[in-house]
Amino acid sequence: MANLIDSRQLLAFATLARHGSFTSAAKELFLTQSAVSHAIKSLETELGVRVFDRIGKKAHLTLAGERLLVHADRILREMQDARSGIEELQNWGQSRLRIGASTTACQYLLPSVLREFKQSFPECVIRVEPADSPEMGEALRANEIDLALMLRPPNREDIEFRPLFNDTLELYVAPSHPWVKRKDLTTEERSATTFILYNKGTYTYRMVTEYLRAAGVTMHNPIEMGSMEAAKELVKIGLGVGVFARWVAQKELREGSLVALPIGDEPLSREWGFGHLRGRQLGLAEETFLGLFESAAETLNLDPPKAAA
Incomplete structure (x- = not known):
């Protein structure tokens, strides 16, 4: 088969496309910048088109480069899978x-x-x-x-x-929390509390906020935590109401340091x-x-x- 793209050129191209920098690409590939530049020039000569625009020290994909990258990523991934499978x-x-x-x-x-x-x-x-x-x-x-x-x-x-x-998200409070003795909570009461939630950038955070919004609950200044253990500790001392799955709070439920309550009229499942x-x-x-x-x-x-x- 004639006119196949050299795999080393393809790797240099994909790495440079990811970094946008000849310096960073060369560092990852353990090559000199001139070697990466030569590989890209050879690739462009063989293809007859530019795949990068050089603007200052940055390399930006051209339209042809964007199209090539779709194939390059798949080809390199399949090559890696082939090697891994053989090994x-x-x-x-x-x-x-x-x-x-x-x-x-x-x-x-x-x-x-x-x-x-x-x-x-x-x-x-x-x-x-x-x-x-x-x-x-x-x-x-x-x-x-x-x-x-x-x-x-x-x-x-x-x-x-x-x-x-599948799991279900529930509300968690300290045993001394006034909600423990309540069967029905109003929307106003839920809106007035401080919610303690995990990581704002997660799907779960989005699910909880959309669920509460649909139920008419407005969260005012929720506390966002990057650690579930830390979030549970804040709930234990009564700083707010947590939203967890039961498998996260099994230990606390057994020892009685947290109490689980329904999050609303309908379950919130993941x-x-x-x-x-x-x-x-x-x-x-x-x-x-x-x-x-x-x-x-x-x-x-x-x-x-x-x-x-």
Whole structure:
């Protein structure tokens, strides 16, 4: 087959497109800037078009470059998958597992599964990248992770989502909170409280705010926390009302330091699962991990995914 694009040129092109800087691209590729520049010039000569506009020290994709990048990302990803698949066949059990998960899931859901997985794949290289659901789609597309433990992503045709369990968000208060003895709370009372929520940039934060807004509840100056443990501590001392899933607060419910209340008249449910790039074939290690996680979800009393209608 004639006129194939050199893979090294393609890698230099994709790396430069991601950084927009010859210096940064050369550093990542362990090459000199002149070597990266030569690779791009050779690529442009072979294609007969410019793929970058050089403006000062920055490199900006041309229209032809944008079109090429769509193919380049897919080709490089498939080349990496091919190598990984061959290495896994050659050295069974010496594969890698790259998982993306929120810090909360890393703390409460993953440890027991990873311990059991490591017993089956002792030589597997495991890497867990803490990130929230909106960020994990980008990490999957950038080939930084293989699997993402995430909420079902909205309108992501390039991500295949495998449902694992459902959970329900509830209100949590200290045992001394006046709401504990109340059966019916007015919209005004809910609006007057201070809500303690996790990470404003997450799907969950958006779900909670939209749910409360639809119920006529207005949040005034909610407290945003980057740690679920810290959020629970604030609720315990009566600084506000938390919104958590039950699997996050099991310990506190058992010891009686937190009390769960309905968030509203209707439940607020989430659907969790693992996402991966559509069309990517999962390896033995990844399929084993997913099976172990499904079993662990049952022991944690997490609701199984609802069957499609």
